Amino acid sequence: MNIGERLNNKGDKILYFFDNGRGKGQRGSLGLFTYVKPKDALQRNHNKETIAILEVKRGQAIIDQQATGTGYIPSHKFKANFLDYYEEYVQTHKRKRNRHLQNSLKHFKTFINRKFISPIEISENFCKSFRRYLLDNFNGETPLNYFARFKWVVDAAKSDGYFKEAPTKEIAAQSNPSASLKENLEADEYLKLLKSPCVNQQIKTAFLFSCYTGLRWVDVKTLRWQQLKGNNLVTRIIQKKTGRPVVLTLHPIAEDILNEQAALNNMDLVHEPDRQKKLVFQLPSQDGSNKTLQNWIIAAGINKHITWSCARLSFSILLQDKRVDDATVAYLMGHTTTEQVQRTYKRHRPHQPMEAIMTLPHKDNWKKDSTTINPIY
Missing domain, CATH: 1.10.150 (DNA polymerase; domain 1)
Structure with missing residues (x-):
């Protein structure tokens, strides 16, 4: 096990690292240094103790290599707790x-x-x-x-050798489907909310923004102006395949909400670097927001139990109602596959059941000549 050394930028200290090759991550710093020319007894003692620590580190690294694959846990690595x-x-x-x-x-x-x-x-x-x-x-x-x-x-x-067999090997992780289905908002209810006042305007605009973007509470709560590029929103959701953030094209109402927020906060008067770091919405706690939200829902004449997460569900359902494909909906919601859209973010309750059954043949097609009907009794 080799321990490498190099001078710092000033040239007055020697820095130490494990030298396992020249590949990425093969020269991890040990966080130790010695003085090139110690000026006093304190620095000379520092050098002496550092050399002793380096020898311990070298010995531990050798033991780690020798223990690999044996199931033995070196004492310096074993966690009793x-x-x-x-x-x-x-x-x-x-x-x-x-x-x-x-x-x-x-x-x-x-x-x-x-x-x-x-x-x-x-x-x-x-x-x-x-x-x-x-x-x-x-x-x-x-x-x-x-x-x-x-x-x-x-x-x-x-x-790492703590168990011969993982005690969880035969235990599957399980989900726990909720007994009560989460409510969603329909298109006409979006319009009701747009027209209805709320005691906290920030909660109203932020929730509607979630309804039109599918963003979670935490995404809206922490949304900053620097994430907005024209009519696009650069989310903090990273695509696994590309390593790049999901970029959403904003609905005109979502754009209007942002313009209203900018005017409300006099963003034109704020210096650009400071503006970029500022939060778009000033929201209370999630519990407090949900309480105000539910009161607003009731005042708008909507008889449903709505929480902030219902905005994301509504966003997905209304897109699917308009025959937007699952892959696109999944992308807009920041998912890498369609699994969550198909399993969770879908319509669980019938929508306009009367309209659905009225697609069956109408009475105008009913044969008035009863002799054509063959009774079954």
């Missing part, structure tokens, strides 16, 4: 806009309700109990997503 392992895994693998991994850890801590749990306690029955806890406390895809991330952690621990 499985929570420590879980937290380290989350820190290493967390990604922006993907909170499932962090939330799986959060609810795992709530489930065990203590600060220490040894790996040996993570048995198959324990894992089934955690899955049951998630199913009892969350609806929809949430318990499936959280348990799937928990399985990632357990599989990684198995690869």
Whole structure:
């Protein structure tokens, strides 16, 4: 195991790194340095202790290489507390806009309700109990997503030698379909909301913006002017295939909402760099917004239980009603496949059932000559 060294830009310190080759990621910094010309006893002592640490690091790295594939966990890597392992895994693998991994850890801590749990306690029955806890406390895809991330952690621990077999191997992650279907808004109800006043104008305009763009609460809450390019909105949703953000073309009403927000906040008077960083909407908490939203819905004469997430569902349903293909709807909603559109963001209740059955033959086609009717009795 080689430890490389190089001078810093000033030339007064030597920086150290693991030298595993010249490929990407093969020269990871050790975060250690020594003084080229120590000026006093303090710096000389620093150099002496750093050299000792480097030898320990070298020895640990050699042991890590020798232990690979043996199932043995070197003592400097073994986490007696499985929570420590879980937290380290989350820190290493967390990604922006993907909170499932962090939330799986959060609810795992709530489930065990203590600060220490040894790996040996993570048995198959324990894992089934955690899955049951998630199913009892969350609806929809949430318990499936959280348990799937928990399985990632357990599989990684198995690869690192904590388990001979992953205790979650035979336990499938499960969703928990809600007993009550989420409401959606119809086209005529969009118009009612556009015409109806709301006690909080920011909530009204932001919710309508969600209705016309399909953005989630968190996307609208954190929307900044720098994401707007002409009549396009550059979302924070990254396409997996291209690595680029999803770009939405805005509906004219969505554009009008933004123009209204700009005028309201005197954006023309704000210096350009400062304007770019500003939030488009000034919204209270999600719970507070949903309470005001429901009062507005009732005042508009709409007899439905509507929350902010209903805007995204309505966006998808109304597009599908106009025969927009699933692939396009999925793209506009930031999904890489049509699976969620076909399974979740679709119409679950009949729309205008009378209009549907009236497509059957009308009474004008009924034969007035009753002799042509053959009775069955």
